[in-house]
Every structure is written in structure tokens, then in C-alpha cells.
Amino acid sequence: MTKPTLSTLPTSMPTMGKAIDSWQAQPMAPMQKEWPRMRCRFVNGEPVGAWNDCLLSEWELERCGWEDFHPHTETAFVIAGELHIECDGESVILGPGDSARVNPGRTGRYSAPVYARMLTTYGPNPDGLESHSFRYFEI
Template identity: 50%
Template sequence: MGTRQIVPIRKDGWGNYSISEWDLKAASWQDFHPHSEYNMVLEGELFVAAGGDVKVLQPGDVARVPAGRMGRYWAPVYARMIGVYGPNPAGDASTGFEYWPLDSDLEIHPVDPTAEDPLEHLPGFTGVETWPDGPNLHQRPEWERNRGRFITNSPQSGSWNDPILSTWELERAAWTDRHPHTEFNFVVAGELIVEAAGERVVLHAGDSIEIAGGQLARYSAPKFARMVGVYGPNPHGLASTDFQYESI
């Protein structure tokens, strides 16, 4: 199992999100988090289990294990993911860490639905929630080369306390906006140019950038760029502004 922290966790807690890139090679991992955890598969095939529920994810698919649930992840061959932790303002500790290699591509450690799970009394959904990859759901004809898909929620739905995940792409186009919340972008493919606060950076596959809330930002792709986007919490439901689309 390999991992790198992009937006690292803080021992004293965090009110926004933590983001990492990680992979499993013929191995399994489990942990118990006091916060929600989202994983988007970039490559390979990932099995996810929680609360007796098991899902299989392919590239572009996303899974969420709710806060207060033991999550188990395994890749019989290989899987690479972007992981997003929801807010943990009190800095509560994660526990239950366990790693083991898989001896063959047929070995899958079963989930025992009768096993005691911490915080079993939590109301609501307790298994694994998934969002399969699919067509672009939020696209306007006048923005034909700015294609996006909000996965876990829509920022037009008012306030939210957990991060919102999206995938989006620019093709010979530029996009400008100003958000009241932080915005994080991880480049999956292509080249993305970002301009904000008087600075200009060029990002390639594997690079990422975070724009502070309230900051005007311009994103452009002279050829093509595909990103995983993460919106930070917006508990007051403040509106985003200054939308501008340009063809290149």
C-alpha cells in the first residue's frame, strides 16, 4: 500500500477536508474513521465494504463510507484512488488499522455482517454509498467545452457540511469563477493553467491546486484537461459568482 498526503490531516483537527492519493497492490486495508471518507478510483478495481455491504468500483466510480463506520478496502490486483476525508474539527482519532497482502487474485476476505461495528446506533445509511461513473450531468450548450459532473451533491442545493466531489474537463476553453468555499483540483489528464491572486501555474497529470474561498480563479486548457474537483464545506449556503466561459 502506497500513499501520499496532498492536503494533510492535522492532529488538532480540520474543518474543511483532507486529501490523499493512495494505491493497493494485491492487498487489503481497513480502518475506522470518525469522519466520512470518499474514494474515487483512478485506475484498477477496488472492493469496498462497510456495515455488511460490499461494492466493486471501476475507474471513475466513487464510494463513501459514512463517519463512524469500519471501512474495508481491497484490490485483488491493483487500484489507485483519490481519497477525501470529511471535516473532523475536534481531531478525533482514527482506529482499527489493519493491512494484509492477498495471496492470490481470487482471495477476498469476507465481510461478516453480524460482527459488531463501532457506533452501531448511528441512524441512517450505514453501508457503502456509491456513485458510478456516467455521462456529464451538468452541461449547458453555451459552455460546450466545459463539461462537469457533480457526484456527491450539487452546489445549487443550498448549504452543505461535507465536501462535494466532482469530475470536470476543459477542452480548448477557459473557465472563471469565485467560490465562497475552498476549491481543490487534482489533474487526472492533460494540462491545466490556473491564474489566481496574481499568480499563474501550469499543472499536469498528478498535480493539484487549492484556491481559497473568496478568491477569483481562472482555469484554462489550451488543449485538454480532466480534473477531480472538491468543494469545501459551505454551511451557510453562500452563492458562487463571476462565472465566465471562453472558447480558446
């Protein structure tokens, strides 16, 4: 079997629409006014309803944590600090450059005893099932 090259790929490849999608930077903000130690920004869409792509977000946790059930995968990539993740009796501690995924249909618990900054991807979530059982806590 011959490995495809750019010149051998079909010219009628399906696209998502435009050649490039882009989003203007938004500031990180607390998820809720009552939760000032947990800040985030969703980059390429909000995790509401159905979506067939992955959603990208950026988070900062300072001496706090978050727990929720989600029907989609959630992958965290740590940029700075130390992130603790627990799910179904398993736990990991991640540092800069480390990543972990909580698989769909589970409750993930994310915490930073001091500080953590991470990028996350959600999804896809083609059936539009909702996350629930949200719980914020301070350390």
C-alpha cells in the first residue's frame, strides 16, 4: 500500500465550512461570582447542547476544586502548578506537561491544593447530554 502524499490526496475532501475558524481571545473569569478561585474561558464554543467537535477551554484553580458528572470525555493538560484528579476510586497528580482524561459517564473531581493552570478538551457530545452534579469547594 502506498502512503498518501499531498499530491495524491483527493481534491474533494469534506470540510467543516471555511478553511480556518478563529476566535478572539477572551479574559478568564470566575465560573460564578461566588467562586472567585476558579476561573475559566471557553475558547471555541460553550459546552451546551450537542456538539460534534472537541471544545477547548482554559482553567485556573487556586486552593479550590470542582466536581461534576459529564457524558463526554474531558482531557486536562497542565500548563503550570499541580492538578489532582479523582474518579471512581482512581487518582492522579499532574504537573506541567502532564495530561489525563476522565472518560464519559463518570464524575471527575479536579483540585489544586495551591495552584493549577490547564487546558482542557471536552467532547464530542453529539447527543447533547448535559453535565450535572456540580460542586465547587475551597481548600
